[in-house]
Amino acid sequence: MSDLHLNINLNFQQLVEIVKQLSPSDKLKLNEVLWSGETEIPSEHQNEVLERIQKSKNDPSRLSNWDEASKKLKP
Numbered sequence: 001m002s003d004l005h006l007n008i009n010l011n012f013q014q015l016v017e018i019v020k021q022l023s024p025s026d027k028l029k030l031n032e033v034l035w036s037g038e039t040e041i042p043s044e045h046q047n048e049v050l051e052r053i054q055k056s057k058n059d060p061s062r063l064s065n066w067d068e069a070s071k072k073l074k075p
Helices: 012-020 024-036 043-058 066-073
Strands: none
Touching: none
């Protein structure tokens, strides 16, 4: 495969419209390429999640019932 270098200014919606034109098999190939690389989660985010998990273990009363919490999210 030869190298191809492109510098095209597109907004996100334009990119989406281009991807929509791909065949289903090419969309799957693109998806595989996009997700084949390792997704790195910043250590700050990892630490925040671990802290929240520990706080919940230490004080389970701070957790909300999902049914009640989801009602608060709806307008």
